[in-house]
Amino acid sequence: MSQMNGHNGNGHYSNGHHANGNGNGNGNGHKSGMITTAPKPEIKDSQSFNFLPSFTAPEKGVVLRQSPTWSRGVVWTIVGVTVAAIIWAAVAPIEQVVQATGQLKPQGKVKEVQAPVNGVVKEVLVKDGEKVEKGEVLVIFDTEASKAELASYKQIRQALQQENQFYQMLMEENLDPSQVETAIIQLKLPKEVATLARNRIALMAENQLFRIQVGESVANAALDREQFARLEAARRELDSRALAAKLEINQLQKQLSQTQVQLADAESQLVADRLVLQEIKTRNEDLLQQSQASLKIEQQILSEISPLAEEGALARYQINKQQQSVNDRIADIVEKQGNGEIEYKKQLQQIETRIAEIQRFQEEEQRLQAAISQARERYMNTQAVTEKDVRDRIAENKKRMAEVDSQLTKIIVDNRNRIAEYDSQISRANQTLRYQELRAPVGGTVFDLQAFPGFVPQPSQAEALLKIVPDDYLIAEVDVINKDIGFVRNDMKADIRIDSFPFSEYGDIKGKVVSIGSDALPPDEIYKYYRFPTRIQLDDQFLKIQNREIPLQSGMSISANIKIRENRTVLSLFTEQFTRSVESLKKVD
Known part of the structure; x- marks a missing residue:
């Protein structure tokens, strides 16, 4: 039991390499009393593992377990990194x-500061690159020149106004020539304009004279000696025209009487000529009948003796003599016919001439009668004709005055335009006096400074004194x-x-x-x-x-x-x- 504990309970196999990984045969490091184990068979190295190097049991276990785990770890690491890289590349933005x-650039435009009016720069209070506030004084102008210009503009404007007033009075009122001459001298009008004014006064005075001549009443008509002389001359001219018309009538009547006498003579001669023509015609016809009767007798005698001559009862000489008588009678008839025709035509031509003369006298009579009628009308209407002529001259003078007024009106319009220009210049001069200090329109930084003391800006050329970059x-x-x-x-x-x-x-x-x-x-x-x-x-x-x-x-x-x-x-x-x-x-x- 002690060997089993020593080898099995705490050996390499039960220490986590072959058993449960916790150093025990059952995974707990201790042998269970309830389980019996068979004895471990003895392994001979020479028979089963003769191709491996000789290791002890613990060394042999370690080598066999570490090699496949490390390889798999490297492979899986590479695979994991690759997959992670692909996933990151697919989702990484x-x-x-x-x-x-x-x-x-500034959101607002760069402000170009221009001179509002003409003037000379007296002092510049800023420099390039300097920060300025809105309303800060930038440039000060000299106003002496503007004051002189203002006085000059006012003087010229006043002269133009006086000139226009004179033209208006000249066109609307009856000015005395002396007043016109005084105004021309005082206003120093140009020669051409002065001539127009004098011409208009002369035309107006002449029309006044014409109106008096035709019996019209003219208010404020003060005629001088020359105008009275012209009026008397016009009246004498009227009397002369009437006398001339009367003399013309008398002369025409005398001519008419002479023409009428000549016409009567011509008409009586025409009657006589026509009677002569009729006599010639009758005489020619009678002579022709007589000659034809004699010819007929002679021809009859010839026709009667011609058979006798053929029979020898008469001599040939008698036949020829009778034939000659016939021929002579024929020739006489022809001659008488020709002479009668010539005389007839001559008398007929004289009648035609007489008729033409009568027609001429009649036409002359008609012409003289018409001329007498016209002369009588002229004589009767001499006063009316004279008035028409006078009124025609009045109309002509009015036309010429209208032309003068048109030119004067054009001058007035030009002067008004000049007055408007001078008003504008006077306004600018007043602005120059009011705006002698140029202030910053916006806050910002100054750059492109062009102004300097003595600089003269020209507003008409849109020249900027300086520019300001807005803040x-x-x-x-x-x-x-x-x-x-x-x-x-x-x-x-x-x-x-x-x-x-x-x-x-x-x-x-x-x-x-x-x-x-x-x-x-x-x-x-x-x-x-x-x-x-x-x-x-x-x-x-x-x-x-x-x-x-x-x-x-x-x-x-x-x-x-x-x-x-x-x-x-x-x-x-x-x-x-x-x-x-x-x-x-x-x-x-």
């Missing part, structure tokens, strides 16, 4: 970003290249790194995308590629290091990492690379 560069929140303005803009969206997070401060030491600033340009900016001399302007709002306006805040400044160059995908895993990188490799192989094929 990795960020994908789009890089962009740009600058920090507003800064915002990052970056340019995203064309191939990356498709992934960028509003409200995406971004990391902003300031180029002036190393990232490893100062870190970065968080932000988010607030706006993306709707169109790409074309390449230029600085940027050789298309780009989209993008604005990123910053979470902080400073960099913090060692409990010290470093404020940001406008114009600092930056680089931004815009996070376009935050749910991507490490495993997706390998799958994406694998996909690209496969696609490249397809392209090669």
Whole structure:
């Protein structure tokens, strides 16, 4: 029993290597009194394990148990690490970003401080880079020149107003020529304008004279000696026209009487000529009948004696003589017919001439009668015709006065425009006097200072005296290249790194995308590629290091990492690379 306890109860097999792992045969390190064990068979090393080195029993047990456990542990360790790495790669997130560069700029625009009015800079109270508060005095102007300009503008404006008042009075009232000359001298009007004023006064005076001439009453008509002389001359001209019209009527009546006498003579001659024509016609007809009767007798005698001559009863000579008588009678008839026709035509032509003469006398009579009627009308309407002429001249003078008034109105309009310009200049001069101190419109930092004592700004050229960067929140303005803009969206997070401060030491600033340009900016001399302007709002306006805040400044160059995908895993990188490799192989094929 003691051997069993010594070997079985506390031996190697019961100490955890072969039994229960607790140093006992039953797992408790002690032998149970209820269990009997068979004696252990004796093992011969030379028969069963002659290929193993000779070890003692405890050493032999240790070697046989340690070798397979260690190998399996290494294998399982590698497998576990690999599985854990795959699981980590499948679930571990990795960020994908789009890089962009740009600058920090104020959220509000840079304020260009311009001179509100003309003036000479007297004193500059700020310097480049200096911080200023809103309402702080920046520049003081010299007002002496503005005061002199203001006085000059007022004087010119007053002269223009007086000139316009004179033109209005000239067009609306009856001014005396002496008053016009006095105004021309006092106002120092140009030669052309003075000529217009004198012409209008002359035309107006002439129209007054014409109205008096036709019997109209003219208010405030004070005619001078020359105008009275012209009025008397016009009246004498009227009397002369009436006398001339009367003389013309008398002459026309005399001509009409002569024409009527000639017409009566011509008509009586026409009657006589027609009677002569009728006599010629009757005489010619009678002579023709007589000649034809004689010819008929002669022809009858010839026809009666011709048979006798053939029979030889009469001589041939008598036949020929009778034939000659017939021929002579025929010739006489022809001659008488011709002479009668000539005489008839001549008398007929004389009648036609007489008729034409009568027609001419009749036309002359009608013309003279019409002329007499017109002369009588002129004589009767001499006064009316004279009034018409006068009124026509009045209308012509009014037309010329309207042309003068049109030119004067144009001058008035031009003067009013000039007055408006001078009013504006007077207002600016008053502003210069009121705003002799130029103040900061916003708080910020001064830069690009152009003003200096003696500097003369020109507001019309929009020249800034200085610029102020507002103390507003800064915002990052970056340019995203064309191939990356498709992934960028509003409200995406971004990391902003300031180029002036190393990232490893100062870190970065968080932000988010607030706006993306709707169109790409074309390449230029600085940027050789298309780009989209993008604005990123910053979470902080400073960099913090060692409990010290470093404020940001406008114009600092930056680089931004815009996070376009935050749910991507490490495993997706390998799958994406694998996909690209496969696609490249397809392209090669």
